[in-house]
Amino acid sequence: MARPYEDDLRCKVLEAHDRGAGTLPELAKVFGVSLPWVWKISAARKRTGQAERVPHAPGRKRKVDEAAELEVLIWFEEQPDLTIDEVRARLADRLQISVARSAVGRLLHRLKLHRKKRLPRSGTGDGDQPKAAHRAS
Numbered sequence: 001m002a003r004p005y006e007d008d009l010r011c012k013v014l015e016a017h018d019r020g021a022g023t024l025p026e027l028a029k030v031f032g033v034s035l036p037w038v039w040k041i042s043a044a045r046k047r048t049g050q051a052e053r054v055p056h057a058p059g060r061k062r063k064v065d066e067a068a069e070l071e072v073l074i075w076f077e078e079q080p081d082l083t084i085d086e087v088r089a090r091l092a093d094r095l096q097i098s099v100a101r102s103a104v105g106r107l108l109h110r111l112k113l114h115r116k117k118r119l120p121r122s123g124t125g126d127g128d129q130p131k132a133a134h135r136a137s
Helices: 007-019 024-031 035-048 066-078 084-095 101-110
Strands: none
Touching: 007 024, 007 035, 024 035, 066 084, 066 101, 084 101
16 A cells, blocks of 8 residues: 655645745656645645644543543452443443443453352353253154
């Protein structure tokens, strides 16, 4: 995949246009770039007011910021056996952050907090029942 042009080139093209050194099609030829790219950076500057590229941060933004993460760490220092549902409830009540159970699980993993796993209860499941004998007819 092609790399984006440097901000320096963007600024030079736009400064030349501001000085009246030529039209956008002329400047595209002078600087050796495509006309659609020059149109794009000109429109972006009109929209944002800046010549430099806007940094791209892909993906969803986290609801739980660093301050909330520190709060969760404090909760676990005070009560290390918190469950996901308890953390989720505290986030909602104390910090007004509504997140799914899976997001809390990812948060705990990111903070390297391990939850104690419950042992399976005996007497539950099919493995504990004796199998019925099969009768041959």
